Amino acid sequence: MRTFRLTWRLPIARAALTVLAAVAVLALFGHQLAPQDPLAQDSAHILRGPGGAHLLGTDYLGRDVLSRLLAGTGLTVAGALEAVGAAMALGIVPGLASLWLGRFFEWSALRAVDALMTMPFTLFAIAAVGVLGNGLHQAMLALGVLLSPLFFRVTRAAALGLRQAPYVEAAELMGASRSRVLRTHIWSKVLPTVAVTTAQALATSLLTVASLTFLGLGVQPPAPTWGGMLATDLGYLGQQPWAPVLPGALIMLTVGALHLLADAVRDSGGASAGFAGAPEGGTAAAAAATGTTVRPAAAADAGAADPATAEPTAVQDREGRTNARISA
Amino acid sequence: MPASPRDTDGAPGRGDLTAAPPSAAREDVLAVDGLHITVSGGRTEAVRDVSFTVRAGESVGLVGESGSGKTLTCRSVLGVLPPGCSVSAGAATLAGTDLTALDRRGWERLRGVRLGAVFQDPASYLNPSLTVGRQLAEPLRVRKGLSRADAHRRAVELLGAVGLHEPAEVYHRYPFELSGGMLQRVLIATAIAGDPDLLVADEATTALDTVVQAEVLDVLARLRAERGLALLLVSHDLAVVAEVCDRVLVFYAGEIVEDGPTEQVLAAPAHPYTEALLRVASIGDWQRRELAVIPGRPPEAGAAPPGCRFAPRCAHAAAACTATPTLALTDAGPGRRTRCVRAAELDLTGAAPQEVTA
Amino acid sequence: MTDLLRVEELAVAFGRRAGRGGARVLDGVSLHARAGEILGVIGETGSGKTTLARAVVGLSPVVGGRITVDGADVTGLRGRALRDFRRSGRVQYLFQDPLRSLDPDLTVGESVAEPLAVTGTGSRAERAARVAEALHRVGLDEGLADRLPGRLSGGQRQRVAIARAVVTRPRLLLADEPVSALDASNRNHVLRLFDRLRHELDVAVVVISHDLSSLAGIADRIAVLYRGRLVEQGPTADVLARPLHPYTALLTASAPSVRRENAVVAGRLRRVAAPPPWAAAGGCVFAARCPFADEHCREAPARQDRLADGAAAREVACHHAGTWQRQLSVPAPPPAPVRTPAATR
Numbered sequence A: 001m002r003t004f005r006l007t008w009r010l011p012i013a014r015a016a017l018t019v020l021a022a023v024a025v026l027a028l029f030g031h032q033l034a035p036q037d038p039l040a041q042d043s044a045h046i047l048r049g050p051g052g053a054h055l056l057g058t059d060y061l062g063r064d065v066l067s068r069l070l071a072g073t074g075l076t077v078a079g080a081l082e083a084v085g086a087a088m089a090l091g092i093v094p095g096l097a098s099l100w101l102g103r104f105f106e107w108s109a110l111r112a113v114d115a116l117m118t119m120p121f122t123l124f125a126i127a128a129v130g131v132l133g134n135g136l137h138q139a140m141l142a143l144g145v146l147l148s149p150l151f152f153r154v155t156r157a158a159a160l161g162l163r164q165a166p167y168v169e170a171a172e173l174m175g176a177s178r179s180r181v182l183r184t185h186i187w188s189k190v191l192p193t194v195a196v197t198t199a200q201a202l203a204t205s206l207l208t209v210a211s212l213t214f215l216g217l218g219v220q221p222p223a224p225t226w227g228g229m230l231a232t233d234l235g236y237l238g239q240q241p242w243a244p245v246l247p248g249a250l251i252m253l254t255v256g257a258l259h260l261l262a263d264a265v266r267d268s269g270g271a272s273a274g275f276a277g278a279p280e281g282g283t284a285a286a287a288a289a290t291g292t293t294v295r296p297a298a299a300a301d302a303g304a305a306d307p308a309t310a311e312p313t314a315v316q317d318r319e320g321r322t323n324a325r326i327s328a
Numbered sequence B: 001m002p003a004s005p006r007d008t009d010g011a012p013g014r015g016d017l018t019a020a021p022p023s024a025a026r027e028d029v030l031a032v033d034g035l036h037i038t039v040s041g042g043r044t045e046a047v048r049d050v051s052f053t054v055r056a057g058e059s060v061g062l063v064g065e066s067g068s069g070k071t072l073t074c075r076s077v078l079g080v081l082p083p084g085c086s087v088s089a090g091a092a093t094l095a096g097t098d099l100t101a102l103d104r105r106g107w108e109r110l111r112g113v114r115l116g117a118v119f120q121d122p123a124s125y126l127n128p129s130l131t132v133g134r135q136l137a138e139p140l141r142v143r144k145g146l147s148r149a150d151a152h153r154r155a156v157e158l159l160g161a162v163g164l165h166e167p168a169e170v171y172h173r174y175p176f177e178l179s180g181g182m183l184q185r186v187l188i189a190t191a192i193a194g195d196p197d198l199l200v201a202d203e204a205t206t207a208l209d210t211v212v213q214a215e216v217l218d219v220l221a222r223l224r225a226e227r228g229l230a231l232l233l234v235s236h237d238l239a240v241v242a243e244v245c246d247r248v249l250v251f252y253a254g255e256i257v258e259d260g261p262t263e264q265v266l267a268a269p270a271h272p273y274t275e276a277l278l279r280v281a282s283i284g285d286w287q288r289r290e291l292a293v294i295p296g297r298p299p300e301a302g303a304a305p306p307g308c309r310f311a312p313r314c315a316h317a318a319a320a321c322t323a324t325p326t327l328a329l330t331d332a333g334p335g336r337r338t339r340c341v342r343a344a345e346l347d348l349t350g351a352a353p354q355e356v357t358a
Numbered sequence C: 001m002t003d004l005l006r007v008e009e010l011a012v013a014f015g016r017r018a019g020r021g022g023a024r025v026l027d028g029v030s031l032h033a034r035a036g037e038i039l040g041v042i043g044e045t046g047s048g049k050t051t052l053a054r055a056v057v058g059l060s061p062v063v064g065g066r067i068t069v070d071g072a073d074v075t076g077l078r079g080r081a082l083r084d085f086r087r088s089g090r091v092q093y094l095f096q097d098p099l100r101s102l103d104p105d106l107t108v109g110e111s112v113a114e115p116l117a118v119t120g121t122g123s124r125a126e127r128a129a130r131v132a133e134a135l136h137r138v139g140l141d142e143g144l145a146d147r148l149p150g151r152l153s154g155g156q157r158q159r160v161a162i163a164r165a166v167v168t169r170p171r172l173l174l175a176d177e178p179v180s181a182l183d184a185s186n187r188n189h190v191l192r193l194f195d196r197l198r199h200e201l202d203v204a205v206v207v208i209s210h211d212l213s214s215l216a217g218i219a220d221r222i223a224v225l226y227r228g229r230l231v232e233q234g235p236t237a238d239v240l241a242r243p244l245h246p247y248t249a250l251l252t253a254s255a256p257s258v259r260r261e262n263a264v265v266a267g268r269l270r271r272v273a274a275p276p277p278w279a280a281a282g283g284c285v286f287a288a289r290c291p292f293a294d295e296h297c298r299e300a301p302a303r304q305d306r307l308a309d310g311a312a313a314r315e316v317a318c319h320h321a322g323t324w325q326r327q328l329s330v331p332a333p334p335p336a337p338v339r340t341p342a343a344t345r
Helices: A002-009 A011-033 A065-097 A102-117 A121-132 A136-163 A166-173 A178-214 A226-234 A245-290 A296-300 A307-327 B005-010 B070-078 B104-110 B132-144 B148-161 B167-171 B180-192 B210-227 B238-244 B262-267 B272-280 C049-056 C079-087 C108-119 C124-137 C142-146 C154-166 C184-201 C212-216 C236-241 C246-254 C263-269 C295-299 C324-329
Strands: B028-039 B044-055 B059-063 B086-094 B115-118 B198-202 B230-235 B247-252 B255-261 C003-013 C024-034 C038-042 C062-069 C091-094 C172-176 C204-209 C221-226 C229-235 C305-309 C312-316
Touching: A002 A011, A002 A178, A002 A245, A011 A065, A011 A245, A065 A102, A065 A136, A065 A178, A065 A226, A065 A245, A102 A136, A121 A136, A121 A178, A136 A178, A166 A178, A166 C091, A166 C108, A178 A226, A178 A245, A226 A245, B028 B070, B028 B230, B044 B070, B044 B086, B044 B230, B044 B255, B059 B070, B059 B210, B059 B238, B070 B086, B070 B115, B070 B198, B070 B230, B070 B247, B115 B180, B132 B148, B132 B167, B132 B180, B148 B167, B148 B180, B180 B198, B180 B210, B198 B210, B210 B230, B210 B238, B210 C246, B230 B238, B238 B247, B238 B262, B247 B262, B247 B272, B255 B262, B255 B272, B272 C184, C003 C049, C003 C204, C024 C038, C024 C049, C024 C062, C024 C204, C024 C221, C038 C049, C038 C184, C038 C212, C049 C062, C049 C091, C049 C172, C049 C204, C091 C154, C108 C124, C108 C142, C108 C154, C124 C142, C124 C154, C154 C184, C172 C184, C184 C204, C204 C212, C212 C236, C221 C236, C221 C246, C229 C236, C229 C246, C236 C246, C246 C263
Parallel strands: B059 B230, B059 B247, B115 B198, B198 B230, C024 C229, C038 C204, C038 C221, C091 C172, C172 C204
Antiparallel strands: B028 B044, B028 B086, B247 B255, C003 C024, C003 C062, C221 C229, C229 C312, C305 C312
């Protein structure tokens, strides 16, 4: 929670959230906000420039570009959200469960994830659409499946170090149930990492939605989408060279805002993790004086935000102690 | 290769284990004069007006609570102050070389050759994927230009010198195969490989078990006796300092509050804080007793209360203690200094008055 | 007075071969602690002292022996029974590092209230009252309840951890190296707190430490562990002043002191030659490092034996208990120059 409060203090995060809020409004109310019917064709005014009745001009069928952009937001964003939602459901829950449900589940889940990670996004979505029929839902669910390893790995890595944390062990010693431990101790530490991943995954899937609709997959014409508009506008570059800029700019703005937000959350998380790594930073600096080589884990990752880096060091500590016992 | 004059006349012969008794001329190896260190980018002053010297073959202990400035002082001598910390005033001189004026290359020439250091967590200073012998021999080849065979022979000698059993065997071990005490000995061997003038041990035995700690302290004491090595030992534990050091410097809130020969300081402390430290330290008679504590807390880092910084916690505090903005370190007998205005009138109790002559 | 904690012939082994001849981390350990008593457990890294405490709360795999807490057998509790035992709050375990044993995102008040919240004890107001009482008991200001652990000093954090332990009104408190991260003054503060708590709450306290001086001041009795075996136990002052086991003697002689008096003795208690080749096989665990070990020591493992030493009951596991000290009084070899050399050869 502290991470999010810290995030809000960053101006860049506020700017990104403002952009995303605007996109959300467009997504929800785009149809109502559209000044004209986005599907209405007007053969008398095709490929008009901005101005007059059509603020951003018209396309090759005489449809209002502004209305199509506004109305197309919903479908594009909904597609991206659907994919990320599916990915989260398929990734986070097994990611956490893999730490508790025994070795067999852990092993199988890890192998399944490895297999999924080898698939390329767009090709897999095209194949899924080919098998399941052309529709945005099919394409997005396929994309969600492919994005789920990201959430699986990130959640698992973040929670892995926490499972051995003394305060988690302390809670278990109080007789706390697994779900209570998850809720009070683990979730708040995993959440910032998940938030970063979600923002990045949204950006990725937004781009994938755009590419798929650009290729004409998932959405049946004439329904407007950003990617679809980009595709049709490219066909009339001769007449309207500036037209693809409009949907392109919207995509860039949204994706950029998501990435900036992800960076901001990560940076705030790094600030809070900083105090734990500080003493190691000190030793790393001091190592120079002994003229010996510093273990890279201690030197480079001392202040790193990623909880996953904390884990190998812990393992080494444990091993170190075991070995001390053998050779003492 | 190092180009300082000290290296050309002082080093030969010192590498031999059996020779080299402590040099008769007790010149200053390290002289720190009026050192001030600021932290958090210069906003707060964590160490104020620290002056002391370490002579050849002498062992000096810096003792104090965490945050007292002892570690910062020692790190500034090593040139490894943490980011944001810097020496704002004063000088530190290592046998003629001004440490405060050194650039990065200058430090590189100094460290591991004329200046050795050992820290708390030995495992993090060794590469886990190389044998300890190789990590010890490599600097010898690079810095001293020894051949492969000579470097190996010398490394085994060094491992033996720090009290490791079967040094030839240990040479081929990886760090994870050795215990904490053995690793600390390996690091000491690395630190003395270049025949340094000064060995700095920053909480070097804090993480070790009691028995191993005693053994490592013995190794340090023996190296000092055999090689005339000057030793600067930093510890939060007065008892550890008492075991190995000739002279003790007591730090409190960034200042030296007392300086003197260990026996005298322990037997008759000249500063109330030293007395308080002695009361809370391990006595070693194993009797049940009411454990003493020092009331209150040390001032926040950078806070500079007027006059004596220990006054709020001191049982002997008087109006005079906080009357002046800063207190000076004043002489309190031969070789002793204290930062207490009431030093002359106070009669403080030591740990073992009956053993002053021992 | 009955024993609150009773450990009999405890054996712990980790790994797949546990119980089937795998290396035992603890073997044949017997000790006990009464209500209102402080038992100190001392040993070096890897001696099994932490494993011992974790075995009592069911965190170490017990492969032999019995652990009884307040009359109830808690050896190898599992599932429901283990959770119920833990929820009863009768036994509390204090972790070594107070910073890491407190959730950095939970305020002091939330952390201290957690054992109560887990079991659903009392209403919100009642819990708040008990948290305030616990904080007061460990000498912390109630105003700290809203702070995060990151904003506390080391000594305060350890007090918060202790407050969380006493909030359930435990009968037995196990503290694993509670003061190793603190400076001398704070260390004594916390140790005095244990001393007060055992009187106020009539709780049995087991303090684990590698540092003799932190135990000497408060422990009534002391148990010395070496490589998974209990080598000696008895009243603190007796054990430390007149050790019956060479390892205890080495420990007391090695402890740094502000008085220089025991330097020579420590050297004489160390083995100066390489350990004998039979070090690893059966026999006494300390034989390899013991300067007094002979053939007998290598053959038979030393058992914990009860000795009537005056009025105090003492136990020691040494074949030469009571006789090795005589070898020390033999004139010493020529004294070493400054200090005795360490294990050189």
